[in-house]
Amino acid sequence: MPLTPERLQDAYRQMLIIRKFEETIRSLYQQGKIRGSFHPCVGQEATAVGGCWALRKDDYLTCTYRGHGQAIAKGLNLQAAMAEMLGKETGCSKGKGGSMHFTDPSVGLLGANAIVAGGVPHAAGAALASQLQKKDNVAIAYFGEGAVNQGVFLESLNLAVIWKLPLILVCENNLYSEMSPSHETTSVVETYKRAAGFGFEAMQVDGNDIEAVYNAVEQAAARARAGGGPTYIEAMTYRLWGHMMGDPEIYRTKEEVAKAKENEPIVRCGKRLIELGCTDADLSRLDGEAEAIIAAALQFAESSSAPQPADAFTDVFI
Amino acid sequence: MPLTPERLQDAYRQMLIIRKFEETIRSLYQQGKIRGSFHPCVGQEATAVGGCWALRKDDYLTCTYRGHGQAIAKGLNLQAAMAEMLGKETGCSKGKGGSMHFTDPSVGLLGANAIVAGGVPHAAGAALASQLQKKDNVAIAYFGEGAVNQGVFLESLNLAVIWKLPLILVCENNLYSEMSPSHETTSVVETYKRAAGFGFEAMQVDGNDIEAVYNAVEQAAARARAGGGPTYIEAMTYRLWGHMMGDPEIYRTKEEVAKAKENEPIVRCGKRLIELGCTDADLSRLDGEAEAIIAAALQFAESSSAPQPADAFTDVFI
Amino acid sequence: MSNITYAQALNEALREEMKVDSRVFLMGEDIGHHGGIFRVTKDLIDEFGADRVRDTPISESSFVGVGIGAAMVGLRPVVELLFMDFALVAADQIVNQAAKLRYMSGGTVSIPMVVRAQQGGGRGNGAQHSQSFETWLAQIPGLIIVAPSTPADAKGLLKSSIRAGNPVIFIEHKLLYNIKGDVPEGDYSIPIGKAEIKRDGRDITIVSYSRTLLFALEAAKTLAQKGIEAEVIDLRTIEPLDMNTILESVKGTGRLLVVHEAHSNCGLGAEIIARVYEQAPDTLIMPPRRLGAKHVPIPVAESLEDAVLPQPADIVNAVEAMF
Amino acid sequence: MSNITYAQALNEALREEMKVDSRVFLMGEDIGHHGGIFRVTKDLIDEFGADRVRDTPISESSFVGVGIGAAMVGLRPVVELLFMDFALVAADQIVNQAAKLRYMSGGTVSIPMVVRAQQGGGRGNGAQHSQSFETWLAQIPGLIIVAPSTPADAKGLLKSSIRAGNPVIFIEHKLLYNIKGDVPEGDYSIPIGKAEIKRDGRDITIVSYSRTLLFALEAAKTLAQKGIEAEVIDLRTIEPLDMNTILESVKGTGRLLVVHEAHSNCGLGAEIIARVYEQAPDTLIMPPRRLGAKHVPIPVAESLEDAVLPQPADIVNAVEAMF
């Protein structure tokens, strides 16, 4: 069932929340308040919200260092997410995991991963568990197009097909892997074709069209729940910012980025909502709501305490 | 240029030598004279001889624990090979490598490997070196159909294509990987199709037909030398013995093995030679020559000494 | 009690745990109808089906990762690596993932997974099939590592490992599978983290585990004939280390030799020696010693392999040199 | 002499070696036009072209293996892993292949390959991007391991590593890249296997390397103000270990502290302590100590990471406790 106009408004706000989350992190990073690296997902909000909103809360998700949007769309508490970025004890991982390891099993988020493709087999494992226990939960794994050249990813393609796992693989193809154009390092640039070569049900969708992503994942999930096995969805998108903070972006032109902005998911969704009868005032209201939510999360995070040194020694084993 | 009738006779004898080598090892193994595991290539002699004879001595080869035949066909000294099996100081690796690690760079043999797919990137590396140095050597890597699910193998498919390496990949598809039928663990049973999905020039050949293998590899080599890039050849074959000594072979019937014997490469090559005008006496003569060569190798190996304990501590670094 | 092999004891542990806990399932190469190259999973497929005794492709990295995912959502996978050496193709999933996910999540997920593998030399399997990896893995926080030397310990520790709720690397030895011993029938467990004194002695403490534990016991017999009574401690668990049992023993003997098949360099021998000096520097009456594989890959020929791996006679010699 | 950063020194070494030896080529992720995330390969592509400064897909296992194959037939690849942590996805190629192929071939092949990677914590990069792997790798016979702490050592050791003819793991540290130092211009090399005394002292020997070497020097200053003169040895090479320099120093000081960022357990500290007792048991006037990361994964928050990784103040405290 496609997103209703009302749900689409919510989804628009959700994308705005994600965008503003990343903007806030950038500014905190520039203030020197964030440790480590930060890999923004700005421009890729539609794959996150479209995909995660097509699933249930008790479905499973794994994602990457660029997965803030997916984690939030799946239901990760925003305050805990913001606090984690600032390394606070109230963070979703108590300051231990940071930007690249958002995790919250209570919303099905089994973990973001800092190893390219590292989380893909975990989603497959969750899918296997569901199948073994005759449950109908599905698992979704997000990864970039650069990940399709990593061994564990390719091994997992084979496993998912032979075991008919209720697994949805979403490749966010943003054209670049770090500072390199991916077509220079990937033999078959349409990654969905490679997956098809493993026997996957595989397709390409416009990843900046939230409804297209939503529909594709919803259908894949229905198929998976019915025992029809895995689906591979290559969502064509674009990251509007650099690979990480500090990326000089020598590998692309300003014009290319400017052009991509015309097609970016939030602007597009806004236009679509207007088509569906929303007013500019409606959109502003949604923007304001998102703004307030982020402001509250920031306030929470900034007023939280840093973890105690002794906390470093807990949470290794149960 | 296809094999001439004369060369085919030589190739027939070469296959017999390999067969008798393995038969001798089996008997030595049963006498308790061989340590470790032994993975016979009986039934797969045509892929070995057909492939390696289509190449030059200065082309490169990597193979697996089941690669005695390929090593011998590429030119590995038989006496050194036999001595290595018996762990003698005159062995090709001075008793350090044993059955699974035959190596002799003087004939292009960069090494057999005991890790499934472990040697595939080495062949790719040798091919890259050839390309970088503007030489026209090619590299060939042999592996089983079970290897197509190992990460490093799949990664190497991509690399070979994007770098257009002068590389020939020969999959000896003998239907089983250890004690499991490979179709149960591989999503696309025709492995050449998976390779094609990576952009490989890929084909299937009758691996028990030595001329078919020879022609396929010769053409692939010509293409590679001309800068045309890599080729994937899936050679359909059958291992007539178990995975290794001691394999109870519960995964297949005696009938299946008996039927496969009708199609085995040495018998077939013999028939072909008769068609081409050889007599039974010619074949017996070739058999006798092979027998004598193996007997001499055995004699050499048995009369060689075991390595000295102190030899254990050499050959780590140059 | 029944007198069964180490392999059979492991098989019993798996069978019993699978019976009482439907969350337990197995993955590995040829573990189904073939019952595993070393017969540890023999016949289990008949009782529990191919879903729970699951043959895998040769994709160690992926299927260890699948185990992790299944564990995170509540199952209890027992994943078999055919040879410990193949942990290297799955190293990222073991070290970067299984060992760290709980910590990185602030304790919100856990990984109740056992990775079983046999390791070690002595059979001429060559450098890629004869390694011992416990000291590498002991460096990784987040892994529990056990390495039983007897059938009874093997069964009891495998049960504890499956129930541990944490990632456990369960180390078997290819040359222990056919060793027989008395094993309690039915359910019992051996606690993780508890060493056992396998032989009492007053003159020297020999610490070992896995196959070299048997060498140590053999050496102790020889030494007894020469008037040296060795106390032999079987660590059983490598991580966490039971230093109490070691220190208690060393307090009595004043001498310490650690023996393992893993390479000496940065090995458990060095670790135990360093800890003794940290925790009880005054107990030793002479410098401690350790004995491990020499610093070369494991060769195939018998004369070479014996020179590289510690042998019972080497233990005797090392001990005698301390008196 | 020019005063340049550690990263620039490495860049010079690569440039100079590539100029004089056409067999040298580079592989890694984003090392081409981007010049490497840490700028070590900056501008090299302009001078040597994309063939010899080769961007790779995210396929560490395969491209390390490609390096091995190219090395076996006579080239001299220098392979970059973006983070040492990614050695785990290439572990089979490093440990089962690069380290063993020469030995298993009876010396008929050799692998003149360098694998470069930066490692370590201190930047909040989290558990999968902050590890130190030298002690794991030191357990593997067949690998040479170097870990320079200064720009001059970095340049000289990288040159020696490329020329070594053997597989070398060349360990950099993410927080050393911007450190400046005087570096000889043009060709020179620092021998593999030679430690250097970076500070003379008579009271205690502190052995370290890589980033914690700088911490040791900092601590030595503080200690000097308290009347303790520490001799600080920079190992520079981890394997083979230069025990002579250590023993010589300990003979003079009678006290030993080993400091490293890698986890303590089965670490180099333990190894050096064990060797001192093996090779010169009477030199120590009190039990030696080692200081490494505590046994938990590396956390992100500063308060946590500082508690886990050894800090200069921890060195001061550890030394003071020995007096």
Ligand SMILES: Cc1ncc(C[n+]2csc(CCOP(=O)(O)OP(=O)(O)O)c2C)c(N)n1
């Ligand atoms: C195994 C491994 N190799 C390399 C890296 C370094 N790295 C981090 S992100 C990245 C690029 C990934 O590109 P892609 O998969 O397209 O995802 P994107 O960043 O574009 O979302 C690389 C190489 C890593 N994290 N893990």
Ligand SMILES: Cc1ncc(C[n+]2csc(CCOP(=O)(O)OP(=O)(O)O)c2C)c(N)n1
């Ligand atoms: C990485 C790795 N995993 C598992 C093994 C154990 N193993 C040895 S041979 C083999 C089967 C390989 O099958 P296939 O590739 O079809 O080759 P074949 O033996 O049939 O020639 C397996 C699983 C190994 N050597 N390396």
Ligand SMILES: [Mg+2]
């Ligand atoms: Mg990308």
Ligand SMILES: [Mg+2]
């Ligand atoms: Mg096969």
